[in-house]
Amino acid sequence: MNIWKYGDNINTDMLFPGKYTYTCSTSEEIKPHLLEDLDPSFAKNVKEGDLLFAGKNFGCGSSREQPVVGLKAVGIQAVVAESFARIFFRAAINQGLLLIECPEAVRAYSKEDTVFLDLEKGNIIIGGKSFSFPKLPKEILAIRDAGGLLAYTRSKLKKKN
Amino acid sequence: MSMTFAEKVLAKYAKEKEVVPGQIVTVKPDHLLMHDNASPIVQKIKLELEQYGLYNASLPIIVLDHVIPADNEKTATNHKLIREFVKKYKVQHFFDIGYGICHQLVVEKGLALPGQLLLGSDSHTCSYGAVGAFSTGIDRTEAAALLLTGETWLKVPQSIKMILEGTLQEGVSAKDVVLYIIGDISASGANYCSIEFHGDIHQFSAEERFTIANMGVEMGAKNVFFPVDDVTIKYLKSIGVARSRYAPINPDDGAVYVQELTYDISDISPVIAVPHGVDKVKKVTDVEGLEIQQCLIGTCTNGRLSDFRIAAKILKGKKVHPNVRLLLLPSSRQVYLDALKEGLIDTLVDAGGVLLPPGCGPCLGAHQGVLAPGERCLSTSNRNFKGRMGCNEAEIYLASPATVAVSAIYGKITDPRKEVHRK
16 A cells, blocks of 8 residues: 655645546546646556545645546545545545545654554554544435445435335 | 524525534525536436436526637537537526626626525635625536435535725725735635625625635635625616515624634735745735736636726736737626727727637636746636646736736736826
8 A cells, every 4th residue: 555645735736637627527537637737656656545645725726526536536545634625525525535634644644654544443543653533424424335426316316216 | 593694594595493513404505507517417417317307497507618619529529418408408597608607697697696505516606605695616426416406415614704994005906805815814724614704895896796705715715705785786786686586694793703804904915826826925016027928817706897997997008018918808798798898808909918708718727828838827817726727837826907917018027006106
């Protein structure tokens, strides 16, 4: 598992440039351009199960959802940040991508540390030290756990009709 | 219990007597805004639409504005798909290319009214707080689900009260005020929060309030709100919306705010956001003299009649510097026509301006006015992120229409008060 670490205010243009927004929508189209203007090595080297650490206000800017769709598609296990921008936060729930808002964990992490996620307990263990992160409200967890909003909506509509 | 604007609106739409910050509520918005992204949105739910139909044909507002006219076959096909969807499902509020930018149209066509709730798959949906509506941005998938169900969840936000005191100096505008505030509280300073403006707001026209509300998301805000007053009522009347058509919601005295910030706006001088963050705000005088290659006046932030009046007043009888391309981007067809009638377009084009069709144009770097490596653009738009105008080795500076117009003459960043005082 690799850990990718970036700073504050990583905006959606850095995560997925606006010039592709209206021509790339599927995960296969998105993947090669992920983080293109932030870290050109990311798209080439990211692997299933990797974690992404970031500072404050991760995902600020545009409402485009390609960054979330892309991070989910390349297999990012979770994004751990000091804080998230709100549209990005909602988009992650809607795509079933795990976000962990935990400033202490981000600040504690240094390069050689081993990192382990304990989702049952809601803990992230960094270099042997454990940090707990808040669980989402149950109404919202239901959306993420259904595999995202479209799957959740489909099952809701099925029940209703 | 006394409630803020956000609490009152969300309580109303959740059919609750009262709500508190942090509470999750289920709401049915009055409208859902989509633009060119309506194509990927409806493709996500093609089968479900066939099976269950559209929740309500008056819910969606669709505006083709982001890449118009189509710049390639793929974009053209997306636009075609949207037109077919509109026809098939009898979508009531559709604006094809040329009408203008989605946010301008929502307000200009009276589709956002005081006390209403709107969601949009675009981050600058927060603009409609200018006329006392609650509006905020969502992602594409959520828009798709809303087309089917008409409802979603919202977390009741904490509210920040911003009190503006004093009167602006000449040459200083609403854009300077909002950039100054973002510079003060940072790009994440209002994350998840509702911002309410209070104090001496009467001096700001509906257009100026739009500029301020538009940039709320640049400080992380969920929504922005200006109390409904005679300025709002007069503006709505001017676009044909009678007072009987809406029920304003204003915050209660004694509502609880997570933060109260007071700004003496008479102290503010022209400011500028420097690369690559909207909160990297300096006084224009601190970067004066930097050479620029492109200027942009327009967009959903500053593309209204009052903005072009300011620019035309400065550029009348002058020429844009030979090293500069000045792009003009009216926010709607109505603005374009009004500017034509007033002779503003004559003045600006005569000065060397290049007129673009009403739409998003260069702001998002998808087409029109893309920058080259090493170039610097001074723009009235709302974002200066790296790569935003299509090139990650270019620089974008954000300022008011006056600063951009004056700078276009000199070919370098210039304090607009120089020109004001020369007259």
